[in-house]
Amino acid sequence: MSQSTPPSGPPADANPYANTPAAPAGQPPVPPQGAPQPGFPVAPVAPAAPARDNFPLGLAASIGAGLVSAILYGLVIGLTKHEIGYAAVGVGFLVGIAAGRVGGRSQTLPVVSVVVSVAAVYLGQLIGEAMIGAKEIGVSFSTVFFDHFDVVQAAWKDEADPLTFVFFAVAAYVAFQSARKAGHGH
Template sequence: MSQSDSDMAAQQQAPAPARGNTGLGLVAAALAGVAAAALYGVVIGLTKHEIGWAAVGVGFVIGVAAGKRGGRSPVLAIAATVLALGSVYLGQLVGEAMIGADQIGMSFSELFFQHLDIVQQAWKAEADPLTFVFFAIAAWAAFSGAQKAAR
């Protein structure tokens, strides 16, 4: 058997990526949610604005991660929706903390981790109807992304 024949045999025997595993889908969605929240927060912090397409991206990434890894379980679409809401909120808090840290001359980590209550109060004071539209957009993107990715 030649080297290329043995390589082909090894590739043919490699297991397919896991699908249909709800637990794996939940873990993938949660990891995607943390990463998307951080990125969304950085975008808000750098631009000093909430951006709708970024909220769509947060939801969609979470939904796709859930659906690709977890399969067609309806639990995953619902969980992705809830995770998207939490990720958008967390991202908005990260952005608020980045902006606030610049304004008051404090480090981001100190403001975010030691004074989260102040960050949340600032978020509440600045939240407007568009803020909640972004929540709805992200939830829709997560739900539909999970369903489409599971096909």
């Protein structure tokens, strides 16, 4: 009974150079077709992360950012007694970034962030008007804002000028661009 002896060394199928023809003397062996080339390590490639598209979460984030930025914008107006354009840009930026980062590539989030940012700028201007009015008549902000909201809106309407509406447009533009770029950055 004769048994064949197994070949010595590692199995041939694990070695890409095992079945290659011998190279001429003094030259390195030629690797088989599709084998990694010497000197060029092959790193594992991670699959691309799936694109997120979470509209409800992006909507909630944009509304939350809109409320926070409206309060901050209102505080700036109330303390300085002036509308500041950079603050309106900040409102649009915060709303757009929140919508895009959280909601991802949703096609409607940039449009939603425009609406939310315009509403946030308006609410911020109303908060500022209420703060200024409360200081002038010596009552609390909450009394003016919640109990006499119609008076606050009338004061806003009387003081609104073309620059007020420019702030709306700037915030809307910045929100749209920020949401679009943040959503596609993932």
